[in-house]
Amino acid sequence: MKKNIEVIIKKTTPHLGDVGEFTKVALGYAHNYLIPNKIVEIATPGKLKNAKMFKLIRDKKIEEIKLKAYGVKNHLESIQKISIKKKIGDHQQIFGSVTEKEIIEQILLYTGENIEKKQIQIPNIKEIGIYTMIITIIDQVTVTLKLQILPDNI
Structure with a gap:
């Protein structure tokens, strides 16, 4: 048996x-x-x-x-950095915070790629400068981009 x-x-x-x-x-x-x-x-x-x-x-x-x-990854890697302008106060600190929505709009403007909010990991941004963010396209495919926060002169 x-x-x-x-x-x-x-x-x-x-x-x-x-x-x-x-x-x-x-x-x-x-x-x-x-x-x-x-x-x-x-x-x-x-x-x-x-x-x-x-x-x-x-x-x-x-x-x-x-x-x-991988096509989206190559397209995103063609961008060196993303720049976002924010109002600043004393000691180079920004008003509010940088959101994933603002980053998504910039990525769409630069590349035409539509990224979802849950795919983006950004550090806690409180002042102007250059930061590193990670975009996860699928499980094993990630892209690291520079995020530059600039003062808005208006």
Whole structure:
């Protein structure tokens, strides 16, 4: 009698793997826990073929997203720095703060790339000067840009 059975994972779990992957588990573990809790399903030849097809489609989409992200990264790296003018008070301190919205507008003006607010990490800016900000396009693709805060002479 078989001691292990091949299954297709339906829910991501740390000890088994991600959705759509195939793995072998103990027969009792599969029949008594994993299948009743809808974590896995038994891998039949038809289901294996279907899962492989979906994995191929998912991999192609991930590759397209990565290519697009690297294109955005190259476009953003063409900018040396972004300059924003702010009103200043005593001791070179600015009124208010620099927001992600202002940075997004400048990036859109310089490159035409639309960046979301959650992708930008900026330090706490209280005075004029040059700061470093990090833009995360996707998980492994980040861009570091200089942010220059200038006094507004109006």
